[in-house]
Amino acid sequence: MPAEAASPKPVLLAVEGITKHFSGVTALSDVSLDIRPGEILGLLGENGAGKSTLLKILSGVMPPSSGHIIFDGADYQPSSPQDAKRLGIVTIYQELSLIPTLTVAENIFIGRAPVGPLGLVSWRRMEAASRDIIARVGLSIDPMTPVSALSVAEQQLVEIARALSLKSRLIIMDEPTSALTETEVQRLLSIMDRLRKDKVAIMFVTHRLEEASAICDRMTVLRDGRLAGHLNREGGPIALPRIIEKMVGRAASELYARPAQRAVAGDVVLSVRGLRTVRDPEAPHAIVLDGVDIDLKAGEILGVAGLVGSGRTELARAIFGADRIAAGTITLDGKPIAPASPADAIALGIGLVPEDRKHQAIFAALGILPNFSVASLGSFSNGFGFMAERRERDALAGFRKMLSIRMASAEQAIEGLSGGNQQKVILARWLARDPKVLIVDEPTRGVDVGAKTEVHQILVQLAARGIAVMMISSELPEVLAVSDRIVTMRRGRITGQMPGVEANEERLMELMALDRKETP
Amino acid sequence: MSVAEDQRGGINFARLLMSFGPLLFLVALIVVFTVLKPSFMDPINLFNITRQISITGLIALGMTFVILTAGIDLSVGSLLAFCGMVAAVVAKGGTANTLSLSTSGTQGYGWFAALLAAVVVGAAAGGVQGLVITRLKVPPFVVTLGGLTVFRGLTLTISNGGPISGFDASMRWFGTGLIGPVPVPALIFAAAAILCHIVLRYTRYGRAVYAVGGNAEAARLSGLRVDRILVSVYVIVGFFAGLAAFVLSARLNSSEAVAGIGYELTVISAVVIGGTSLFGGIGSVGGTVVGAALIGVLQNGLQFNNVSSYTQSIVIGLILILAVAFDRWLKSRVRR
Amino acid sequence: MSVAEDQRGGINFARLLMSFGPLLFLVALIVVFTVLKPSFMDPINLFNITRQISITGLIALGMTFVILTAGIDLSVGSLLAFCGMVAAVVAKGGTANTLSLSTSGTQGYGWFAALLAAVVVGAAAGGVQGLVITRLKVPPFVVTLGGLTVFRGLTLTISNGGPISGFDASMRWFGTGLIGPVPVPALIFAAAAILCHIVLRYTRYGRAVYAVGGNAEAARLSGLRVDRILVSVYVIVGFFAGLAAFVLSARLNSSEAVAGIGYELTVISAVVIGGTSLFGGIGSVGGTVVGAALIGVLQNGLQFNNVSSYTQSIVIGLILILAVAFDRWLKSRVRR
Amino acid sequence: QDKLTILGSVPNLGFPFFVHMLNEIKAEAAAQGVNLTESDGQNSATKQTADIEAALVQKVNAIVISPLDVNALAPAIEEAVKAGVPVVTIDRRVDGVEGILAHVGADNVKGGEAEANAMVAAFPNGAKIFHLQGQPGAGPAIDRNKGVHNVLDPLKDKYQIVFEQTANFARAEALSVTEAGLAANGKPDAIVCANDDMALGAMEACAARNFTDVKIYGFDALPEALVAVRDGKLAGTVEQFPGEQSRTAVRIAVAFAKDKTEPKEKLVLLTPIVIGKDNLDKAERIGETK
């Protein structure tokens, strides 16, 4: 007894010399770290550094090639996620692990639905309980909604809510905030703080360094699968430049820097008036567009800010012909257009990088090459319909360099790339088309800090070439960093607009939450 | 049944209508056939129909579990024949190719042993297929297609091609008996359907089946024992193939080596027409019952009106497509 | 063939091995059969095999397109019978149930018209099914299951159950002729396979087929006309069913109403054994050819050794499962 | 005016043999002035049972049926007998049911024996034989196979079956099976097939190899086979007089249904014969070959 009291903070989990090989790739090499109860450990690193791989090993999804793990003083070799769950290790995965065909409530109670006296599932109790659980993360949707009807952000919140509702000693979070806006992030951080006080250990992965800096007690940084070092909170939060230096291995360059000189925006290319979209009764809470007016000029980057569910994605999809329009007009270069399908919109010179990469953008089993060229099959083929593979490969090679895409070969299945690199391939897909209007929905979701800067530079370059770029983003620093002009949305309406140089986080937040003021 | 319930277990009118496609269609068919020939509604005929659908219906219940996990079982027809032959051997007390319809002189083990043998063999055969699917990672389509030919071959080998006929009255009761006016096979089917409905809707196991079908990887990450659940659904469908085999043998007073040929398609149609998605995660027992009834009513009704066999094929094919198209159309209407 | 090539068109040893599961298995089977009976390797027998697999093989080529889009076509067997009957009617110049095996006295339109009729009718029937799938949003399984019974009914109606027999020598050449030592059907199959390989591997259309099967929503958002592509694959499989029907009729010198029963399962097996995923997006023509050959060699080899038909069923079923299990095992080995 | 209605049920209208049978039933029903309800068993005992049940609900006056499977259809036929509906069976005899009005048939076992005997007669000094069997498990396949073996098994020394395989009653399968047999065993003297479709398939396989002197025997005496027999391409085919059976059955059923006329014989057995080039005129459907 006294011996235990002597060390008030024993190590909860220790990773010792973990190595993981995939065919040809070494994802982790001799990585060690530890975490104590009541501690938030940030796990940071560039895309493909091996963070998710490490977390998957900890949660029993895959075994390490070598090395071992100690949990609670005992050897820990989980053979499946259940083993981890039983020990109180709960994971929020980077690729969301909800069952789309089931309701929110069932997803929260998967495998542990409340049962009545006969051992039969009590739907009523399940509904009531899940309503409380999702309320904790600030969601107010009907728990009987199928998950397939939720936006990515809502799904991410459901996943967080589920993890929080489990009795846990260690919570592993792999980019839980990648689709969230400031409000939800703040709520999550305060929940994490409360858990810390309850002596729960949290391992936290994010590419948003401000968040990490704000909440983490310690950080472990990975670089190319190797341990780059540990950082400790000394008095104040861990400073960003220190983190970046550890991550990229060189001194931090300035991030989110607006290029001083920007071409003056040209004529209006795309103009939207009175756009309305139809309500989908499968998701009755869904905010639909309620008369949106917006102009997009050649050579400008228009940032679109808003809270989760404000209708930004809806706007993008409507312009792109992916969803049906109930009312309103869209004009491109002064001519009214009515794209009935994405194919029509693309033919008119519009491109869209969708927000849900896994379901809407990538062809998981296909190679990088076909993923890259799928939107430009016409320009990569000859008159007889045969693919001009050399041209295609050369183009991909160009973008690989330009976007520094980390990949083994053009044949590699895109599945095998880290999330950030997948995103770059999707960007390359649209850059190859050289569109007039490019809409990017959460373009840097899950993209590391270095690549993020690259993406921003690419967007700026595109604008400089005269392309009209509309960027939807939930990260205000990002919106502020690259937008020439910013509009804010709230409940399917535009609530304000201003030049990028005049904007700051407070003004935007106010406009994004405008109707609090509006309502008397 | 579940087709009319919403997720909360209550009744929701929009959903009721939405999920009513096949049921509405079924009602419409019954009305049409009754108008064409009022004796269609004769209780005897209606009970005939329930008895007729009970065999494929039983298997379709099991198939609902399998398809909910995004699997498929093509072996059910052959497995039915195999279990039927096993039941016959047990009931008659030997593999002798007994063609006599009389039971005198046979030294069998009684109906209970025969029933037990049929369902145990069915469940075991299903389990083996499930293990091959999960352990050797061979797709269900391939494994059960293999099963289709293997079980047929085994059946023919046991019986040396011929049927085994002539069971005692206690066994035959399960195929031909009545309780009040209701045929026993129909009662067995109804009881099994209610049981399956409860299992799928109100047990953790049932919800796990839906979860595995909705997204197997996510289900695994959520801590479900995906492989065990997958094996279990093949055990269930095998069990039902065995039960159906017993009822069929009792009804025909004979187990034939050629029984059940082509049943896999009828059974899968019933499930799919009932709204269960071949990609898993979506569907219900109520839908399957309606699907099975739709097929049964259609066949009986056309026969009743003396429609020529060739025309029957054409009409049945078209109406099945129409029924599902109507369902999709209804659902898309309700949605907007 | 594609199984051995990597995406660059070059040879990559790991990939070669990985995709070699069924091919290795095929080679092993051939070796075993040759050891059992050396005359198995007699060119006559080998050409027999190529001729035998050419009918289902042709349809399997078309089915590869369909399955690559995550679709399925169960109607191919019936459609084959239907197209064969149409070809016969055109070749014989009428629907009269002409039984004469000689062609004297018939006033037909010649082989070219018959061929044209078969493939046009096949493609059109496929197209109609494709439209029902995409416009009415009825799952392919249901539509083509409907098609299975509809086309059979139509065939029986045209022919009134009987065969139409006796074609002229120019038509029969397509089924029985030889070019050098090689049977014409085998050459047709080989040419079609090469064409399909090129289309899927080297054209824009082929890329689109893989994309639609890989992720239909992403394909739509990438500007592909998903519905058109879906319809097109059913047109293609229908075309091949028509072509196969023509070759089969030419070979048998007769078009029968009962032709092609159960072909859907053989054809789908060939595709799936060849490594094409029923969930779409993954697969190759080379794999399908190997799958078809595997089935053909297995059947022929067992018959060659006069294995009893009951045992044949059992062995074929087990070996199909084994071949795929072996393939999965190889792939999982290469992966780590 | 109460016109009588009878049910005419055959096992599978996918096969020309049964199409002919049903056509003859139809013709005789028309001649007798009764309504006919048609039923196609579609190769499924449950379907044929269901059809009988439906007919009983509709109160048909008599049933004429060729059962798909004599055992599996017995309960349904028993039900009909219990309901007081006269039943006449054609072609395949149901043993276990009391009270069947009459059976008109030709025994498939006898047919198989006739077929084998014809072959034996053609090769008095023995022969090397291929045997193509019907669909495994199907009634006629079992019976015809039994008949062939009844004759050939005792003569094993002289008549060797070197290749015995099923071709599922299908022409395309018979063609490829025979091809395999020819490649494996060389040319046989005779090929004995369980139906005409398979015989015609075997014939194509032999023709492709120029083995024109192989004697091929079929079963069912379909018009197409009769033509081939006439042209010397098939050696023979077994005639079971399905048309005659059908017409007789309908006459018996209608007579009883009208005024309870008991049939003269409860069991009318027609002896199957083998049709060769010399007795083509005995074939029931020779008229259909022009």
Ligand SMILES: Nc1ncnc2c1ncn2[C@@H]1O[C@H](COP(=O)(O)OP(=O)(O)OP(=O)(O)O)[C@@H](O)[C@H]1O
């Ligand atoms: N299943 C797999 N098969 C092959 N390689 C893989 C697999 N999973 C991951 N990798 C590789 O392992 C490396 C580490 O990937 P991991 O997903 O752990 O990165 P990460 O740090 O989580 O990146 P991100 O920030 O982009 O999510 C990458 O190079 C990736 O390509």
Ligand SMILES: Nc1ncnc2c1ncn2[C@@H]1O[C@H](COP(=O)(O)OP(=O)(O)OP(=O)(O)O)[C@@H](O)[C@H]1O
């Ligand atoms: N594919 C979809 N199917 C059904 N409903 C959807 C879909 N996408 C979004 N929604 C619903 O529409 C609403 C508006 O979401 P939208 O994605 O347009 O907002 P957003 O401003 O982009 O916010 P987010 O950060 O959630 O993407 C959400 O509440 C969501 O429930």
Ligand SMILES: [Mg+2]
């Ligand atoms: Mg990651």
Ligand SMILES: [Mg+2]
């Ligand atoms: Mg969005």
